[in-house]
Amino acid sequence: MSTTTESPGQVPNPDTPEPDHLAGAVQLDPLLQSGCFIDPAAASDGETLAPGDRPDQSSNGAAEEATPKRPSSNGAEAVPPTPENAHSADDPWSRRKTRGVLAETPDWLPAGWYVEDRVRTSGVTAGTRDKYYCDPVSHRVFRSKKEVLYFLETGLSRKKRKMENADANNDGGNSNANKAQADSSGGQKQKKASRAPPLAPPNFDWNNCPEQVQWVLKDASTNTWIPYINNEEVPESIRKEWAAALEYLKYKTKA
Amino acid sequence: MDAQACSDNPQMKSAIVLRGTAKDGKPGPPVGVVDIGVAEKAYLFRVAVPGVDKEPGKLKCSVGADGRVEVQGEITDRGVLSSSSDVYRMITQQLTPTGPFSVYFNLPGRVDTRFTLANFRQDGILEVIAFKK
Numbered sequence: 001m002s003t004t005t006e007s008p009g010q011v012p013n014p015d016t017p018e019p020d021h022l023a024g025a026v027q028l029d030p031l032l033q034s035g036c037f038i039d040p041a042a043a044s045d046g047e048t049l050a051p052g053d054r055p056d057q058s059s060n061g062a063a064e065e066a067t068p069k070r071p072s073s074n075g076a077e078a079v080p081p082t083p084e085n086a087h088s089a090d091d092p093w094s095r096r097k098t099r100g101v102l103a104e105t106p107d108w109l110p111a112g113w114y115v116e117d118r119v120r121t122s123g124v125t126a127g128t129r130d131k132y133y134c135d136p137v138s139h140r141v142f143r144s145k146k147e148v149l150y151f152l153e154t155g156l157s158r159k160k161r162k163m164e165n166a167d168a169n170n171d172g173g174n175s176n177a178n179k180a181q182a183d184s185s186g187g188q189k190q191k192k193a194s195r196a197p198p199l200a201p202p203n204f205d206w207n208n209c210p211e212q213v214q215w216v217l218k219d220a221s222t223n224t225w226i227p228y229i230n231n232e233e234v235p236e237s238i239r240k241e242w243a244a245a246l247e248y249l250k251y252k253t254k255a
Numbered sequence: 256m257d258a259q260a261c262s263d264n265p266q267m268k269s270a271i272v273l274r275g276t277a278k279d280g281k282p283g284p285p286v287g288v289v290d291i292g293v294a295e296k297a298y299l300f301r302v303a304v305p306g307v308d309k310e311p312g313k314l315k316c317s318v319g320a321d322g323r324v325e326v327q328g329e330i331t332d333r334g335v336l337s338s339s340s341d342v343y344r345m346i347t348q349q350l351t352p353t354g355p356f357s358v359y360f361n362l363p364g365r366v367d368t369r370f371t372l373a374n375f376r377q378d379g380i381l382e383v384i385a386f387k388k
Contacts, residue, residue: 209368209369210369212320213317214317214318215318216315216316218311218312219311220375223373227371242369
């Protein structure tokens, strides 16, 4: 599999709002880190491949679905599924239609649940396949194995967080979900990335440094200092290199 | 600490040299008081600069590879006076007078000038870590 985000445990940040819902709006994919790409031609792990994909799903304007992340479904978000709220027919989100193709259900999914396989139709990530895990009882939709397992264990949808993507991986509150996720290769990959030691900048000259550097206070409130050499500001690219080397140095000193 | 005497003797490597208003305001003000510390990988120094101008570009700290440090700044009387049109005739003058100043001193050894972590504290202490070479 290429660098897709499709395998059950590997959706990097399920808390990120889905660009998919904003059909027609062109925006960058928040699920992808820079430098990564999704190969639209790549077949996923086989179980999601189903004939008769409907690439025109976004034209089905009424079929927004009951993802817990939708602001409009916030009211029911934290409530465990009960017969009452699960079948409230007045809630348009609970009467969802199937927008994608039904895919095979993985063995960790409880009986009755189904998996939809959808292809994004707009935006720069058009062509990307997404899996949606649907609970037939509560009519909730989850974006990842992690989310499903969390829901099964706690009865809660995972809270929306205003975090950076990277931080979300480190969140201690997700330890349950992380434990479950550690079984899949995707989870371990994420962990490795978040704990990687700082790397020394390539080709950094550790032996020779400028004879004199003048550090000038640029902003006292943020404690920002800009280095100057011979009264010329050091370019930001060099400053970043210095900072990276310093991080590496500090890391090495600690170890 | 007799900084002035030290400044007259260039042979003294560890001398602290005060110039400008840091030198003039002798009696009380601690502008130019320096502490130096050593760790395995780095030096630390603290310079008292109360009343220094925090405006961008006013406070400068030069670090030489040989360990020579120069702190330059300017003492201001901004603050309450900027919103007052009254002229005050000073009866005492114990704080460092306004104007530019500089403080020189030497760290005990060579440093990598690129690895300087400066922290201007809100209490008017300039705190800098300079990594050894």
